[in-house]
Amino acid sequence: MIKGLSLIIFLAVLITGFYYLDITSSQNSSPFLLLLLTLFRMFFALLLSLAFGLFFGYLAARSSRAERLVIPVLDILQSVPIVGFFPLVFVLFLTTFPGLIGIELSCIFLIFTSMAWNLAFGVFESWKTRDPALDEVANSFGLTNKLKFLKVFLPSVSPTLIYNSILSWSIAWFFLLVSEVISVGNSTNYVHGVGSFLAFSAIQGNLPNTLIGLGLILSSVLFIYVFVWKPLLKWSKSYYLKPEKSIFIPRYYNDFYEFLGNFLSEAVKEVFEILFFFYDIIKPYRKKILYGLFYILILGSLYFVLQTAYYLFSYGFDSSLSSIPLAILYSFLRILIAYLLSLLWIFPVCFLIYKYKLSFFDVISQAISSLPASALFPLIALVFSGGILSEVGVIIMIMLGMMWYLFFNVLAGFNSIPSDLEEASKVFKLNSFLYFKRVLFPAVIPSLIVGSITAWGAGWNALVISEVASFGHTTYHQLGIGSLLVDSVAKGSQASTGVIIIVFVLVVLLLNKVVWKKLLSHKLRVN
Amino acid sequence: MSDLLVVKDLRKVYETNDRQLELFKDLSFTMEDREFVSIIGPSGCGKSTLLRLIAGLDKPTSGSIVFQGQKVINENLGISMVFQSFGLFPWLNVIDNVAIGLEAKGMNKKDRYEIAKKYIEKVGLDGYEETYPSELSGGMKQRVGVARALAVTPTLLCMDEPFSALDALTAENLREEVLLLWEDKEFPPDSVLMVTHNVEEAVYMSTRILVLSEKPAKLIKDVKISLDRPRNKKSEEFQEYTDLIYSCLT
Numbered sequence: 001m002i003k004g005l006s007l008i009i010f011l012a013v014l015i016t017g018f019y020y021l022d023i024t025s026s027q028n029s030s031p032f033l034l035l036l037l038t039l040f041r042m043f044f045a046l047l048l049s050l051a052f053g054l055f056f057g058y059l060a061a062r063s064s065r066a067e068r069l070v071i072p073v074l075d076i077l078q079s080v081p082i083v084g085f086f087p088l089v090f091v092l093f094l095t096t097f098p099g100l101i102g103i104e105l106s107c108i109f110l111i112f113t114s115m116a117w118n119l120a121f122g123v124f125e126s127w128k129t130r131d132p133a134l135d136e137v138a139n140s141f142g143l144t145n146k147l148k149f150l151k152v153f154l155p156s157v158s159p160t161l162i163y164n165s166i167l168s169w170s171i172a173w174f175f176l177l178v179s180e181v182i183s184v185g186n187s188t189n190y191v192h193g194v195g196s197f198l199a200f201s202a203i204q205g206n207l208p209n210t211l212i213g214l215g216l217i218l219s220s221v222l223f224i225y226v227f228v229w230k231p232l233l234k235w236s237k238s239y240y241l242k243p244e245k246s247i248f249i250p251r252y253y254n255d256f257y258e259f260l261g262n263f264l265s266e267a268v269k270e271v272f273e274i275l276f277f278f279y280d281i282i283k284p285y286r287k288k289i290l291y292g293l294f295y296i297l298i299l300g301s302l303y304f305v306l307q308t309a310y311y312l313f314s315y316g317f318d319s320s321l322s323s324i325p326l327a328i329l330y331s332f333l334r335i336l337i338a339y340l341l342s343l344l345w346i347f348p349v350c351f352l353i354y355k356y357k358l359s360f361f362d363v364i365s366q367a368i369s370s371l372p373a374s375a376l377f378p379l380i381a382l383v384f385s386g387g388i389l390s391e392v393g394v395i396i397m398i399m400l401g402m403m404w405y406l407f408f409n410v411l412a413g414f415n416s417i418p419s420d421l422e423e424a425s426k427v428f429k430l431n432s433f434l435y436f437k438r439v440l441f442p443a444v445i446p447s448l449i450v451g452s453i454t455a456w457g458a459g460w461n462a463l464v465i466s467e468v469a470s471f472g473h474t475t476y477h478q479l480g481i482g483s484l485l486v487d488s489v490a491k492g493s494q495a496s497t498g499v500i501i502i503v504f505v506l507v508v509l510l511l512n513k514v515v516w517k518k519l520l521s522h523k524l525r526v527n
Numbered sequence: 528m529s530d531l532l533v534v535k536d537l538r539k540v541y542e543t544n545d546r547q548l549e550l551f552k553d554l555s556f557t558m559e560d561r562e563f564v565s566i567i568g569p570s571g572c573g574k575s576t577l578l579r580l581i582a583g584l585d586k587p588t589s590g591s592i593v594f595q596g597q598k599v600i601n602e603n604l605g606i607s608m609v610f611q612s613f614g615l616f617p618w619l620n621v622i623d624n625v626a627i628g629l630e631a632k633g634m635n636k637k638d639r640y641e642i643a644k645k646y647i648e649k650v651g652l653d654g655y656e657e658t659y660p661s662e663l664s665g666g667m668k669q670r671v672g673v674a675r676a677l678a679v680t681p682t683l684l685c686m687d688e689p690f691s692a693l694d695a696l697t698a699e700n701l702r703e704e705v706l707l708l709w710e711d712k713e714f715p716p717d718s719v720l721m722v723t724h725n726v727e728e729a730v731y732m733s734t735r736i737l738v739l740s741e742k743p744a745k746l747i748k749d750v751k752i753s754l755d756r757p758r759n760k761k762s763e764e765f766q767e768y769t770d771l772i773y774s775c776l777t
């Protein structure tokens with residue numbers, strides 16, 4: 001209990017400290033302070049996302065009824081680009097908590113929306129595909145639900161949680177410039193943080209400050225990667241259960257991290273024990289609470305659609321709406337090109353990393369992928385402006401936003417090839433063509449599909465920060481669904497914002513249903 | 528008879544971050560053409576590793592392995608293997624798994640399926656050609672592994688506990704099949720190297736049994752089994768051999 005309680009108290013102290021810093025700081029505070037604020041904010045959002053992911057991922061994996069409800073909703077939420085949440089944020093936080101708290105909550109919520117979904121999907125996937133023998137063992141020894149959660153569920157999803165946390169963390173950086181500048185209607189709120197600092201400097205065309213902001217972000221990303229994520233990742237590897245792999249996991253981490261890891265996992269378990277205590281209290285009502293939540297969600301979306309329709313009827317069509325079909329086509333083509341270009345380098349590189357065990361590159365790419373590409377955005381706007389060059393800039397941005405999902409999934413696919421299959425293909429002398437056709441390809445395809453789904457989701461999301469950019473007076477603005485959405489949010493036109501979001505979500509869902517779900521079910525049949 | 532396989536002063540050390548694991552120390556033995564050699568030893572002493580070294584899947588730390596007069600460096604053309612962990616391709620059905628070595632030799636689909644079918648029948652899996660490994664029981668997977676190793680007609684067949692997951696009757700039948708192929712001078716495999724924990728099985732099938740010690744494994748006994756075939760498990764001589772092996776193990 002002590003460890004769990006101390007962790008909770010520690011968090012409470014953090015939150016108070018953060019709030020104090022927040023109210024005493026201003027837009028002109030030292031960039032270091034702003035960076036600190038941003039890190040706090042991201043940390044809180046990550047905690048929320050972890051809780052969200054654990055809860056809904058577990059729920060969806062446990063019962064197929066819940067799965068049918070949760071997964072489509074997550075799917076929709078995932079496909080809504082971050083600025084699409086602005087209206088919701090407005091209703092939820094800004095009007096209920098006026099002032100600093102409301103803005104702060106909105107900002108954390110926006111960061112949360114860029115972190116949460118992949119965590120939930122990760123938990124769902126890994127719990128769904130776990131070794132069924134584990135359950136049987138747990139049942140045969142009569143483990144209670146609580147024990148199952150602590151001793152079977154948490155350890156089995158820990159690698160996914162850590163791995164996806166790293167991903168979420170880099171996505172949050174990617175969207176930070178958007179999340180820390182909350183513009184609703186005519187008012188633009190700059191939340192105190194390094195993201196808004198960067199955005200503000202870029203708008204003013206202040207190059208030194210832009211570079212300072214960039215440098216701060218980059219160095220903090222590297223710092224956190226080396227001192228937090230890397231050790232955590234290594235620690236999580238000791239959890240991997242790969243019965244067919246005759247690879248012996250070396251004990252990487254040194255004593256300090258071992259201690260830290262043990263302490264943390266103990267503390268986390270104790271926090272869950274405490275949560276379980278409360279859970280037991282609300283347990284009788286859990287169904288009602290859950291259904292209540294979903295009704296609210298569904299009613300909320302209905303309300304949103306109706307309200308948009310109402311606005312449309314009362315104010316008439318905005319002229320920008322007529323360009324939606326063309327905008328979607330353009331955006332789609334951009335993502336497609338970015339996707340193909342990404343595949344073109346990812347497949348060979350991952351193969352080389354796997355084949356020649358270049359674990360060194362593995363680490364480097366992890367670090368690079370955490371760099372917030374969008375922070376470079378103002379600079380990209382500066383370099384690639386005008387005509388076809390802007391188009392190149394947009395595609396580079398989309399690639400930066402989507403390719404890492406592909407990269408890590410493909411790499412994981414290669415690395416999941418059991419070593420006895422490698423040996424069998426040697427014993428039976430498969431030549432390179434056969435080896436590709438019979439071993440590498442089939443092994444990688446499932447993860448390639450999963451990676452592609454998330455990559456495309458990320459691509460659609462990245463549109464909103466790729467299709468418009470400005471640095472001082474240098475601006476580029478390419479017609480696309482992302483730039484349309486940004487414009488209409490900026491203009492405060494609720495009707496067109498609503499329509500664009502609805503169309504956006506529909507297009508993404510349609511693609512999911514038509515392309516990816518088909519491929520996915522095919523993949524499941526093969527395995 | 529000529530030497531088929533010469534293992535000399537073999538040493539294998541695995542390095543992990545915090546310790547060194549020495550598997551063999553100066554392990555030497557030879558195997559002649561047309562022999563059926565079984566290896567028995569305590570779990571974890573390095574039997575599977577030994578097979579992997581012989582098949583060229585891993586490199587010895589020092590010492591040498593010579594097969595048919597040539598030093599084993601890479602995977603060897605004349606050696607095939609039944610893996611302890613089966614090593615089946617989960618995305619290939621039974622017949623494609625069995626035929627994979629033939630496909631690698633460039634054989635066309637019709638021919639390789641014909642051969643694969645023959646071996647699938649030999650291991651008693653006819654009717655399961657289209658099934659995927661995930662739908663097979665442990666013993667069935669093992670039999671697919673045996674069929675796949677036989678199908679490539681190797682000079683030396685290495686088997687890592689090939690009958691361990693089978694029921695008594697199926698194991699009996701499969702042993703007879705393997706013995707028949709081995710005894711038949713026309714058909715490969717000419718020689719067999721088998722790892723097993725089953726002493727009776729070793730005495731029943733082998734011409735020689737090598738008993739290994741705990742790691743670092745040394746050869747503690749090299750027993751030639753001179754019994755006529757078919758062997759009678761109830762006979763006194765048979766009992767004497769099994770007793771001898773058991774006494775080496777304890």
Ligand SMILES: Nc1ncnc2c1ncn2[C@@H]1O[C@H](COP(=O)(O)OP(=O)(O)OP(=O)(O)O)[C@@H](O)[C@H]1O
Pocket residue numbers: 246247248541542543548550569570571572573574575576577611
């Ligand atoms: N790639 C590897 N890296 C490090 N250690 C290994 C590796 N492969 C095997 N070992 C170690 O070598 C020892 C021997 O393993 P091996 O699989 O050869 O044993 P075995 O005699 O076949 O055992 P069993 O009878 O249980 O199958 C074990 O202690 C194992 O931990």
Ligand SMILES: [Mg+2]
Pocket residue numbers: 574575576611687
């Ligand atoms: Mg073994």
